[in-house]
Amino acid sequence: MDCPLFLLLPFFAGDFYINLASQILIAAIFALSLNLLVGYGGMTSLGHASYLSVAAYISALMTSRYGLGHVSAAFISIAGTTAMAAFFGVIALRASGLGFLMITLALSQVLWGRAYRMSNVTNGDNGIAGLTRPMPFGISLDSAASFYWCALIVASFAYLMMAIFVSSSFGSSLKGVRDQPRRMAALGFNPWMIRWITFIYAGFWGGVSGLLYVYYNKYIHPTSLSTTSSAEALLGVIAGGSGTLGGPVVGAALVLLLKNYASAYIERWNMLLGLVFLFIVLVMPTGIVPGLGRLVTGLRRGSR
Protein backbone atom coordinates (compact mmCIF):
# COMPACT_ATOMS: atom_id res chain seq x y z
CA MET A 1 0.00 0.00 0.00
CA ASP A 2 2.90 2.31 0.71
CA CYS A 3 4.86 0.87 -2.17
CA PRO A 4 4.27 3.74 -4.63
CA LEU A 5 5.44 6.20 -1.99
CA PHE A 6 8.67 4.29 -1.47
CA LEU A 7 9.19 3.86 -5.20
CA LEU A 8 8.52 7.45 -6.11
CA LEU A 9 10.38 9.05 -3.22
CA PRO A 10 13.29 10.26 -5.40
CA PHE A 11 10.85 12.24 -7.59
CA PHE A 12 9.66 14.58 -4.90
CA ALA A 13 12.34 14.50 -2.19
CA GLY A 14 15.70 16.24 -2.12
CA ASP A 15 19.04 14.43 -2.07
CA PHE A 16 19.31 14.76 1.69
CA TYR A 17 16.09 12.86 2.24
CA ILE A 18 16.83 10.28 -0.44
CA ASN A 19 20.17 9.55 1.20
CA LEU A 20 18.55 9.36 4.60
CA ALA A 21 16.05 6.88 3.20
CA SER A 22 18.89 4.79 1.75
CA GLN A 23 20.56 4.70 5.14
CA ILE A 24 17.30 3.63 6.73
CA LEU A 25 16.95 0.78 4.23
CA ILE A 26 20.47 -0.44 5.01
CA ALA A 27 19.86 -0.19 8.75
CA ALA A 28 16.54 -2.00 8.29
CA ILE A 29 18.21 -5.03 6.66
CA PHE A 30 20.74 -5.03 9.47
CA ALA A 31 18.04 -4.80 12.17
CA LEU A 32 15.92 -7.48 10.48
CA SER A 33 18.85 -9.88 10.49
CA LEU A 34 19.56 -9.15 14.16
CA ASN A 35 15.88 -9.69 14.91
CA LEU A 36 16.12 -13.27 13.62
CA LEU A 37 18.40 -13.92 16.58
CA VAL A 38 16.86 -11.63 19.19
CA GLY A 39 13.17 -11.80 18.42
CA TYR A 40 12.62 -15.17 16.79
CA GLY A 41 15.48 -17.11 18.34
CA GLY A 42 15.59 -15.61 21.84
CA MET A 43 19.34 -15.11 21.42
CA THR A 44 20.21 -11.55 22.39
CA SER A 45 23.40 -10.65 20.57
CA LEU A 46 25.45 -7.57 21.35
CA GLY A 47 27.97 -8.16 18.60
CA HIS A 48 25.97 -8.06 15.42
CA ALA A 49 27.97 -5.13 14.01
CA SER A 50 30.73 -7.69 13.38
CA TYR A 51 28.92 -9.05 10.34
CA LEU A 52 28.09 -5.68 8.85
CA SER A 53 31.62 -4.38 9.32
CA VAL A 54 33.56 -7.48 8.34
CA ALA A 55 31.59 -7.69 5.10
CA ALA A 56 32.29 -3.99 4.54
CA TYR A 57 36.00 -4.36 5.31
CA ILE A 58 36.44 -7.42 3.11
CA SER A 59 34.76 -5.69 0.19
CA ALA A 60 36.80 -2.52 0.75
CA LEU A 61 40.08 -4.44 0.92
CA MET A 62 39.31 -6.63 -2.06
CA THR A 63 38.45 -3.71 -4.32
CA SER A 64 40.96 -1.09 -3.16
CA ARG A 65 43.95 -3.19 -2.13
CA TYR A 66 43.74 -6.25 -4.32
CA GLY A 67 42.04 -4.57 -7.26
CA LEU A 68 39.24 -7.12 -7.55
CA GLY A 69 36.02 -6.32 -9.36
CA HIS A 70 32.92 -5.58 -7.34
CA VAL A 71 31.20 -8.86 -8.20
CA SER A 72 33.96 -11.15 -7.00
CA ALA A 73 34.66 -8.84 -4.04
CA ALA A 74 31.01 -9.01 -3.02
CA PHE A 75 31.01 -12.78 -3.36
CA ILE A 76 34.15 -13.20 -1.23
CA SER A 77 32.84 -10.70 1.27
CA ILE A 78 29.50 -12.47 1.81
CA ALA A 79 31.07 -15.94 1.81
CA GLY A 80 33.72 -14.81 4.30
CA THR A 81 31.19 -13.14 6.59
CA THR A 82 28.90 -16.17 6.53
CA ALA A 83 31.82 -18.48 7.32
CA MET A 84 32.77 -16.20 10.21
CA ALA A 85 29.21 -16.38 11.51
CA ALA A 86 29.41 -20.18 11.38
CA PHE A 87 32.60 -20.09 13.41
CA PHE A 88 31.39 -17.46 15.90
CA GLY A 89 28.14 -19.38 16.28
CA VAL A 90 29.95 -22.49 17.42
CA ILE A 91 31.64 -20.44 20.14
CA ALA A 92 28.69 -18.26 21.21
CA LEU A 93 26.13 -21.08 21.25
CA ARG A 94 28.02 -22.87 23.96
CA ALA A 95 26.09 -20.49 26.21
CA SER A 96 22.61 -19.01 26.28
CA GLY A 97 21.07 -15.85 27.72
CA LEU A 98 23.60 -13.51 29.33
CA GLY A 99 26.51 -15.84 28.55
CA PHE A 100 25.61 -15.75 24.88
CA LEU A 101 25.36 -11.96 24.97
CA MET A 102 28.77 -11.64 26.62
CA ILE A 103 30.45 -13.97 24.11
CA THR A 104 29.00 -12.11 21.10
CA LEU A 105 30.11 -8.84 22.69
CA ALA A 106 33.61 -10.18 23.36
CA LEU A 107 34.02 -11.54 19.82
CA SER A 108 32.99 -8.23 18.28
CA GLN A 109 35.34 -6.38 20.62
CA VAL A 110 38.20 -8.56 19.41
CA LEU A 111 37.39 -7.56 15.83
CA TRP A 112 37.06 -3.91 16.79
CA GLY A 113 40.49 -4.01 18.44
CA ARG A 114 41.98 -5.76 15.40
CA ALA A 115 40.52 -3.16 13.04
CA TYR A 116 42.30 -0.40 15.00
CA ARG A 117 45.56 -2.23 15.53
CA MET A 118 46.17 -4.01 12.25
CA SER A 119 46.76 -0.68 10.62
CA ASN A 120 48.88 -2.13 7.81
CA VAL A 121 45.75 -3.93 6.60
CA THR A 122 42.84 -1.81 7.78
CA ASN A 123 44.51 1.61 7.84
CA GLY A 124 43.63 1.71 11.55
CA ASP A 125 41.98 4.88 12.73
CA ASN A 126 42.18 6.43 9.29
CA GLY A 127 39.79 3.91 7.89
CA ILE A 128 39.70 2.87 4.25
CA ALA A 129 38.64 5.74 2.00
CA GLY A 130 38.33 6.35 -1.71
CA LEU A 131 36.08 3.38 -2.39
CA THR A 132 33.70 3.13 -5.32
CA ARG A 133 30.17 1.94 -5.82
CA PRO A 134 29.53 -1.03 -8.11
CA MET A 135 27.79 -0.63 -11.46
CA PRO A 136 25.23 -3.43 -11.70
CA PHE A 137 24.25 -4.06 -15.36
CA GLY A 138 26.29 -0.99 -16.24
CA ILE A 139 24.08 1.36 -14.25
CA SER A 140 25.97 3.87 -12.16
CA LEU A 141 24.85 4.06 -8.53
CA ASP A 142 26.57 7.34 -7.85
CA SER A 143 23.45 9.47 -7.79
CA ALA A 144 21.35 9.49 -4.62
CA ALA A 145 18.27 8.29 -6.50
CA SER A 146 19.88 5.34 -8.29
CA PHE A 147 21.53 4.14 -5.10
CA TYR A 148 18.22 4.46 -3.29
CA TRP A 149 16.45 2.26 -5.85
CA CYS A 150 19.21 -0.31 -5.67
CA ALA A 151 18.99 -0.33 -1.85
CA LEU A 152 15.20 -0.55 -2.09
CA ILE A 153 15.41 -3.65 -4.31
CA VAL A 154 17.92 -5.37 -2.04
CA ALA A 155 15.99 -4.42 1.11
CA SER A 156 12.68 -5.62 -0.31
CA PHE A 157 14.25 -8.92 -1.31
CA ALA A 158 15.87 -9.27 2.13
CA TYR A 159 12.58 -8.50 3.84
CA LEU A 160 10.76 -11.05 1.70
CA MET A 161 13.35 -13.75 2.33
CA MET A 162 13.32 -13.18 6.07
CA ALA A 163 9.51 -13.03 6.14
CA ILE A 164 9.37 -16.42 4.42
CA PHE A 165 12.07 -17.72 6.75
CA VAL A 166 10.14 -16.91 9.93
CA SER A 167 6.87 -18.27 8.57
CA SER A 168 8.47 -21.49 7.29
CA SER A 169 8.67 -24.83 9.06
CA PHE A 170 12.16 -23.92 10.13
CA GLY A 171 10.95 -20.58 11.50
CA SER A 172 8.31 -22.40 13.53
CA SER A 173 10.99 -24.72 14.86
CA LEU A 174 13.08 -21.69 15.79
CA LYS A 175 10.24 -20.06 17.71
CA GLY A 176 9.48 -23.37 19.37
CA VAL A 177 13.08 -23.73 20.50
CA ARG A 178 12.94 -20.18 21.85
CA ASP A 179 9.79 -20.92 23.91
CA GLN A 180 10.21 -24.56 24.99
CA PRO A 181 13.64 -25.95 24.12
CA ARG A 182 13.18 -29.07 26.20
CA ARG A 183 9.86 -29.98 24.65
CA MET A 184 11.22 -29.29 21.18
CA ALA A 185 14.11 -31.68 21.77
CA ALA A 186 11.66 -34.33 23.02
CA LEU A 187 9.65 -33.85 19.81
CA GLY A 188 12.69 -34.62 17.67
CA PHE A 189 14.05 -31.13 16.90
CA ASN A 190 17.77 -30.49 17.34
CA PRO A 191 17.80 -27.17 19.24
CA TRP A 192 21.51 -26.50 18.83
CA MET A 193 21.46 -27.05 15.07
CA ILE A 194 18.37 -24.84 14.68
CA ARG A 195 20.04 -22.01 16.61
CA TRP A 196 23.30 -22.40 14.74
CA ILE A 197 21.72 -22.31 11.29
CA THR A 198 19.78 -19.20 12.34
CA PHE A 199 22.98 -17.62 13.61
CA ILE A 200 24.63 -18.22 10.24
CA TYR A 201 21.61 -16.94 8.32
CA ALA A 202 21.53 -13.78 10.43
CA GLY A 203 25.24 -13.34 9.78
CA PHE A 204 24.63 -13.68 6.05
CA TRP A 205 22.03 -10.89 5.97
CA GLY A 206 24.17 -8.81 8.31
CA GLY A 207 26.87 -9.17 5.66
CA VAL A 208 24.50 -8.07 2.90
CA SER A 209 23.67 -4.92 4.85
CA GLY A 210 27.41 -4.38 5.31
CA LEU A 211 28.00 -4.44 1.57
CA LEU A 212 25.34 -1.79 1.01
CA TYR A 213 26.77 0.15 3.93
CA VAL A 214 30.25 0.33 2.41
CA TYR A 215 28.86 1.10 -1.05
CA TYR A 216 26.82 3.92 0.39
CA ASN A 217 29.57 5.50 2.49
CA LYS A 218 32.47 4.64 0.14
CA TYR A 219 34.40 4.53 3.39
CA ILE A 220 34.81 2.20 6.33
CA HIS A 221 36.15 2.98 9.80
CA PRO A 222 36.62 0.84 12.96
CA THR A 223 33.78 2.70 14.75
CA SER A 224 31.28 0.71 12.70
CA LEU A 225 32.56 -2.33 14.62
CA SER A 226 32.07 -0.67 18.01
CA THR A 227 29.65 -1.85 20.66
CA THR A 228 27.66 1.33 20.03
CA SER A 229 26.80 0.16 16.51
CA SER A 230 25.64 -3.22 17.79
CA ALA A 231 23.75 -1.65 20.69
CA GLU A 232 22.01 0.92 18.47
CA ALA A 233 20.68 -1.82 16.23
CA LEU A 234 19.61 -3.87 19.24
CA LEU A 235 17.79 -0.86 20.70
CA GLY A 236 16.10 -0.30 17.36
CA VAL A 237 14.91 -3.92 17.27
CA ILE A 238 13.59 -3.79 20.82
CA ALA A 239 11.99 -0.35 20.45
CA GLY A 240 10.35 -1.27 17.14
CA GLY A 241 9.17 -4.64 18.40
CA SER A 242 11.35 -7.73 18.47
CA GLY A 243 9.84 -10.87 17.03
CA THR A 244 7.82 -8.89 14.48
CA LEU A 245 8.74 -8.17 10.88
CA GLY A 246 7.79 -4.50 10.90
CA GLY A 247 9.39 -3.75 14.26
CA PRO A 248 13.05 -3.72 13.23
CA VAL A 249 12.28 -1.57 10.18
CA VAL A 250 10.44 1.01 12.28
CA GLY A 251 13.11 0.85 14.98
CA ALA A 252 15.95 1.31 12.51
CA ALA A 253 14.15 4.27 10.94
CA LEU A 254 13.58 5.82 14.36
CA VAL A 255 17.24 5.58 15.34
CA LEU A 256 18.43 7.13 12.09
CA LEU A 257 15.85 9.91 12.12
CA LEU A 258 16.69 10.82 15.68
CA LYS A 259 20.38 10.70 14.90
CA ASN A 260 20.06 12.95 11.86
CA TYR A 261 17.57 15.47 13.15
CA ALA A 262 18.38 15.65 16.82
CA SER A 263 22.12 15.89 16.23
CA ALA A 264 21.51 19.05 14.20
CA TYR A 265 19.94 20.79 17.17
CA ILE A 266 21.47 19.32 20.30
CA GLU A 267 24.95 18.07 20.89
CA ARG A 268 23.95 15.36 23.33
CA TRP A 269 21.63 13.59 20.93
CA ASN A 270 22.54 10.27 22.53
CA MET A 271 20.78 11.46 25.65
CA LEU A 272 17.66 12.21 23.64
CA LEU A 273 17.88 8.77 22.03
CA GLY A 274 18.06 7.26 25.51
CA LEU A 275 15.03 9.22 26.70
CA VAL A 276 13.00 8.22 23.67
CA PHE A 277 13.82 4.57 24.23
CA LEU A 278 12.99 4.86 27.90
CA PHE A 279 9.63 6.32 26.97
CA ILE A 280 8.91 3.54 24.45
CA VAL A 281 9.89 0.78 26.85
CA LEU A 282 7.70 2.27 29.58
CA VAL A 283 4.65 2.94 27.42
CA MET A 284 4.90 0.06 24.95
CA PRO A 285 7.05 -2.63 26.57
CA THR A 286 6.73 -4.98 23.57
CA GLY A 287 7.75 -2.26 21.10
CA ILE A 288 6.15 0.28 18.80
CA VAL A 289 4.67 -2.07 16.20
CA PRO A 290 2.94 -4.49 18.62
CA GLY A 291 2.04 -1.54 20.87
CA LEU A 292 0.35 0.43 18.10
CA GLY A 293 -1.32 -2.73 16.86
CA ARG A 294 -2.86 -3.23 20.28
CA LEU A 295 -3.89 0.42 20.41
CA VAL A 296 -5.66 0.14 17.05
CA THR A 297 -7.57 -3.02 17.99
CA GLY A 298 -8.42 -1.41 21.33
CA LEU A 299 -9.83 1.69 19.61
CA ARG A 300 -11.80 -0.42 17.14
CA ARG A 301 -13.30 -2.44 19.95
CA GLY A 302 -14.07 0.76 21.83
CA SER A 303 -15.84 2.40 18.90
CA ARG A 304 -18.17 -0.56 18.42
Added chain:
Amino acid sequence: MTPLISNHALEIINLNKAFGGLSVTQNVSLAMRPGERRLIIGPNGAGKTTLFNQISGDLRPNSGQIKLFGTDVTQFAPYKRAHFGLSRTYQIITLFTGDTLEHNITLGLLGLRPSRWQMWRPLSFYGDLATEARRILDAVGLLHLAAHPVSDIAYGEKRRVELAMALAQRPRVLLLDEPLAGLSNTERSTVKSLIASIPRETTVIMIEHDMDTALDLAETVTLLNYGRVIVDGDRDAVIADERTREVYLGV
Protein backbone atom coordinates in the same frame (compact mmCIF):
# COMPACT_ATOMS: atom_id res chain seq x y z
CA MET B 1 20.74 -67.66 25.26
CA THR B 2 20.97 -63.95 24.56
CA PRO B 3 19.01 -63.19 21.41
CA LEU B 4 20.66 -60.90 18.89
CA ILE B 5 17.46 -59.01 18.25
CA SER B 6 16.08 -57.77 21.51
CA ASN B 7 12.51 -58.64 22.20
CA HIS B 8 12.19 -55.72 24.57
CA ALA B 9 10.80 -52.35 23.60
CA LEU B 10 12.62 -50.63 26.41
CA GLU B 11 15.30 -52.07 28.58
CA ILE B 12 16.97 -50.37 31.53
CA ILE B 13 20.06 -52.01 32.95
CA ASN B 14 21.64 -51.12 36.31
CA LEU B 15 20.81 -47.45 36.03
CA ASN B 16 22.30 -45.10 38.63
CA LYS B 17 21.88 -41.37 39.10
CA ALA B 18 22.88 -39.18 42.02
CA PHE B 19 22.58 -35.44 42.61
CA GLY B 20 25.59 -34.86 44.83
CA GLY B 21 25.16 -37.22 47.74
CA LEU B 22 21.51 -37.87 47.00
CA SER B 23 20.91 -41.07 45.07
CA VAL B 24 17.75 -40.67 43.03
CA THR B 25 18.11 -43.78 40.89
CA GLN B 26 19.80 -46.80 42.42
CA ASN B 27 20.58 -49.86 40.35
CA VAL B 28 17.28 -49.75 38.50
CA SER B 29 16.73 -52.52 35.97
CA LEU B 30 13.48 -52.83 34.05
CA ALA B 31 12.41 -54.52 30.86
CA MET B 32 9.27 -53.86 28.88
CA ARG B 33 8.02 -55.94 26.01
CA PRO B 34 6.43 -54.23 22.99
CA GLY B 35 2.87 -53.18 23.59
CA GLU B 36 3.07 -53.51 27.35
CA ARG B 37 1.09 -51.17 29.63
CA ARG B 38 3.30 -50.39 32.61
CA LEU B 39 2.39 -48.30 35.62
CA ILE B 40 5.14 -46.84 37.76
CA ILE B 41 4.10 -45.98 41.29
CA GLY B 42 5.90 -44.79 44.37
CA PRO B 43 5.69 -42.09 47.03
CA ASN B 44 6.69 -38.49 46.25
CA GLY B 45 10.43 -38.23 45.69
CA ALA B 46 10.77 -41.89 44.80
CA GLY B 47 12.60 -40.95 41.58
CA LYS B 48 9.83 -41.65 39.09
CA THR B 49 10.13 -38.47 37.04
CA THR B 50 13.93 -38.60 37.31
CA LEU B 51 13.77 -42.06 35.77
CA PHE B 52 11.61 -40.69 32.93
CA ASN B 53 14.05 -37.84 32.39
CA GLN B 54 16.86 -40.35 32.00
CA ILE B 55 14.87 -42.46 29.57
CA SER B 56 14.02 -39.38 27.47
CA GLY B 57 17.58 -38.08 27.64
CA ASP B 58 16.96 -34.85 29.55
CA LEU B 59 19.23 -36.26 32.26
CA ARG B 60 22.30 -38.41 31.78
CA PRO B 61 22.66 -41.32 34.20
CA ASN B 62 25.92 -41.75 36.14
CA SER B 63 26.08 -45.36 35.06
CA GLY B 64 23.97 -48.04 33.48
CA GLN B 65 22.34 -48.50 30.11
CA ILE B 66 19.09 -47.61 28.40
CA LYS B 67 18.12 -49.62 25.33
CA LEU B 68 15.32 -48.92 22.88
CA PHE B 69 14.47 -51.97 20.80
CA GLY B 70 17.90 -53.38 21.50
CA THR B 71 19.86 -50.21 20.61
CA ASP B 72 21.88 -48.61 23.36
CA VAL B 73 20.62 -45.01 23.44
CA THR B 74 22.26 -44.02 26.75
CA GLN B 75 24.49 -41.46 25.04
CA PHE B 76 21.86 -40.22 22.57
CA ALA B 77 20.58 -36.64 22.75
CA PRO B 78 16.84 -36.33 23.46
CA TYR B 79 15.97 -35.43 19.85
CA LYS B 80 17.69 -38.57 18.56
CA ARG B 81 15.65 -40.73 20.91
CA ALA B 82 12.50 -39.13 19.54
CA HIS B 83 13.53 -40.34 16.08
CA PHE B 84 13.90 -43.79 17.59
CA GLY B 85 10.22 -43.81 18.42
CA LEU B 86 10.27 -42.43 21.96
CA SER B 87 7.76 -39.79 22.97
CA ARG B 88 6.77 -38.28 26.29
CA THR B 89 4.45 -35.96 28.15
CA TYR B 90 5.29 -33.78 31.11
CA GLN B 91 3.98 -33.67 34.65
CA ILE B 92 4.14 -29.88 34.46
CA ILE B 93 2.29 -28.91 31.28
CA THR B 94 4.88 -27.88 28.68
CA LEU B 95 3.06 -26.39 25.70
CA PHE B 96 3.54 -23.44 23.36
CA THR B 97 1.10 -21.17 25.13
CA GLY B 98 1.02 -18.33 22.61
CA ASP B 99 0.34 -20.64 19.66
CA THR B 100 -2.90 -22.27 18.60
CA LEU B 101 -3.76 -25.86 19.45
CA GLU B 102 -3.38 -26.75 15.80
CA HIS B 103 0.10 -25.26 15.71
CA ASN B 104 1.09 -27.17 18.84
CA ILE B 105 0.08 -30.47 17.28
CA THR B 106 1.72 -29.44 14.00
CA LEU B 107 5.02 -29.02 15.82
CA GLY B 108 4.57 -32.54 17.15
CA LEU B 109 4.12 -33.80 13.61
CA LEU B 110 6.93 -31.68 12.19
CA GLY B 111 9.49 -32.93 14.70
CA LEU B 112 9.89 -36.26 12.94
CA ARG B 113 9.58 -35.01 9.37
CA PRO B 114 12.46 -33.84 7.17
CA SER B 115 10.36 -30.81 6.18
CA ARG B 116 11.16 -29.29 9.59
CA TRP B 117 14.36 -27.97 7.98
CA GLN B 118 12.49 -26.25 5.14
CA MET B 119 13.24 -22.50 5.11
CA TRP B 120 11.92 -21.31 1.79
CA ARG B 121 8.32 -22.40 2.03
CA PRO B 122 5.72 -21.09 4.49
CA LEU B 123 4.47 -23.70 6.93
CA SER B 124 0.89 -22.86 5.97
CA PHE B 125 1.56 -24.35 2.50
CA TYR B 126 1.71 -27.83 4.03
CA GLY B 127 -1.97 -28.70 3.86
CA ASP B 128 -1.35 -32.31 4.85
CA LEU B 129 0.18 -31.23 8.17
CA ALA B 130 -2.86 -29.11 9.01
CA THR B 131 -5.26 -31.89 8.04
CA GLU B 132 -3.38 -34.41 10.15
CA ALA B 133 -3.18 -32.02 13.12
CA ARG B 134 -6.91 -31.42 12.98
CA ARG B 135 -7.59 -35.15 12.77
CA ILE B 136 -5.57 -35.70 15.94
CA LEU B 137 -7.32 -32.84 17.73
CA ASP B 138 -10.61 -34.40 16.71
CA ALA B 139 -9.52 -37.71 18.20
CA VAL B 140 -8.98 -36.06 21.59
CA GLY B 141 -12.20 -34.07 21.27
CA LEU B 142 -10.61 -30.64 20.89
CA LEU B 143 -11.22 -29.87 17.23
CA HIS B 144 -13.60 -27.03 18.08
CA LEU B 145 -10.70 -25.27 19.85
CA ALA B 146 -8.13 -25.81 17.06
CA ALA B 147 -7.76 -22.10 16.26
CA HIS B 148 -7.56 -20.96 19.90
CA PRO B 149 -4.23 -20.25 21.57
CA VAL B 150 -3.29 -22.68 24.35
CA SER B 151 -3.40 -19.82 26.86
CA ASP B 152 -7.17 -19.54 26.26
CA ILE B 153 -8.16 -23.09 27.08
CA ALA B 154 -8.91 -24.82 30.37
CA TYR B 155 -6.41 -26.84 32.36
CA GLY B 156 -8.07 -30.17 31.61
CA GLU B 157 -7.98 -29.39 27.90
CA LYS B 158 -4.28 -28.56 28.12
CA ARG B 159 -3.68 -32.01 29.58
CA ARG B 160 -5.33 -33.49 26.53
CA VAL B 161 -3.23 -31.33 24.18
CA GLU B 162 -0.16 -32.55 26.03
CA LEU B 163 -1.25 -36.12 25.30
CA ALA B 164 -2.27 -35.37 21.71
CA MET B 165 1.11 -33.84 20.92
CA ALA B 166 2.85 -37.05 21.97
CA LEU B 167 0.32 -39.25 20.18
CA ALA B 168 0.77 -37.22 16.98
CA GLN B 169 4.23 -38.74 16.73
CA ARG B 170 2.87 -42.31 16.66
CA PRO B 171 5.51 -43.35 19.18
CA ARG B 172 6.71 -46.90 19.67
CA VAL B 173 7.38 -46.14 23.33
CA LEU B 174 5.30 -43.51 25.11
CA LEU B 175 6.12 -42.10 28.54
CA LEU B 176 3.17 -40.49 30.32
CA ASP B 177 4.08 -38.46 33.38
CA GLU B 178 0.93 -38.07 35.50
CA PRO B 179 -1.52 -37.62 32.63
CA LEU B 180 -4.43 -37.39 35.07
CA ALA B 181 -2.90 -34.86 37.48
CA GLY B 182 -5.32 -32.14 38.54
CA LEU B 183 -8.25 -33.37 36.45
CA SER B 184 -11.90 -33.50 37.48
CA ASN B 185 -13.75 -36.82 37.53
CA THR B 186 -15.32 -36.28 34.12
CA GLU B 187 -12.03 -35.22 32.55
CA ARG B 188 -10.38 -38.20 34.17
CA SER B 189 -12.65 -40.68 32.47
CA THR B 190 -12.16 -38.86 29.13
CA VAL B 191 -8.37 -39.08 29.39
CA LYS B 192 -8.61 -42.64 30.67
CA SER B 193 -10.49 -43.78 27.59
CA LEU B 194 -8.01 -41.85 25.43
CA ILE B 195 -5.12 -43.74 26.99
CA ALA B 196 -7.02 -47.01 26.71
CA SER B 197 -7.47 -46.39 22.98
CA ILE B 198 -3.73 -45.98 22.28
CA PRO B 199 -2.86 -48.57 19.61
CA ARG B 200 -1.28 -51.80 20.75
CA GLU B 201 1.93 -51.17 18.77
CA THR B 202 2.79 -48.52 21.32
CA THR B 203 4.40 -49.46 24.61
CA VAL B 204 2.99 -47.22 27.32
CA ILE B 205 4.79 -46.43 30.55
CA MET B 206 2.83 -44.25 32.91
CA ILE B 207 3.51 -42.53 36.20
CA GLU B 208 0.26 -41.93 38.03
CA HIS B 209 -0.97 -41.43 41.56
CA ASP B 210 -4.64 -42.00 40.85
CA MET B 211 -4.60 -45.73 41.47
CA ASP B 212 -8.30 -46.30 40.83
CA THR B 213 -8.02 -45.10 37.25
CA ALA B 214 -4.44 -46.07 36.49
CA LEU B 215 -4.66 -49.68 37.66
CA ASP B 216 -7.41 -50.35 35.13
CA LEU B 217 -5.03 -49.29 32.37
CA ALA B 218 -1.99 -51.21 33.60
CA GLU B 219 -0.90 -54.77 32.99
CA THR B 220 2.31 -54.56 34.95
CA VAL B 221 3.33 -52.36 37.86
CA THR B 222 6.68 -51.21 39.18
CA LEU B 223 6.96 -49.79 42.68
CA LEU B 224 9.83 -47.39 43.28
CA ASN B 225 11.00 -46.03 46.60
CA TYR B 226 14.15 -43.99 47.29
CA GLY B 227 15.23 -44.60 43.72
CA ARG B 228 15.07 -48.39 43.99
CA VAL B 229 12.78 -50.93 42.45
CA ILE B 230 10.93 -52.45 45.40
CA VAL B 231 8.40 -54.65 43.62
CA ASP B 232 8.04 -55.32 39.91
CA GLY B 233 5.67 -57.62 38.09
CA ASP B 234 2.09 -58.34 37.10
CA ARG B 235 -0.46 -55.88 38.36
CA ASP B 236 -2.34 -58.15 40.73
CA ALA B 237 0.81 -59.65 42.17
CA VAL B 238 2.31 -56.24 42.89
CA ILE B 239 -0.87 -54.91 44.47
CA ALA B 240 -1.19 -57.99 46.64
CA ASP B 241 2.44 -57.75 47.72
CA GLU B 242 3.13 -56.96 51.36
CA ARG B 243 5.78 -54.36 50.48
CA THR B 244 3.43 -52.40 48.23
CA ARG B 245 1.00 -52.03 51.08
CA GLU B 246 3.77 -50.97 53.38
CA VAL B 247 5.47 -48.40 51.13
CA TYR B 248 2.68 -47.01 49.09
CA LEU B 249 -0.79 -47.90 50.11
CA GLY B 250 0.08 -47.19 53.73
CA VAL B 251 -2.03 -49.97 55.18
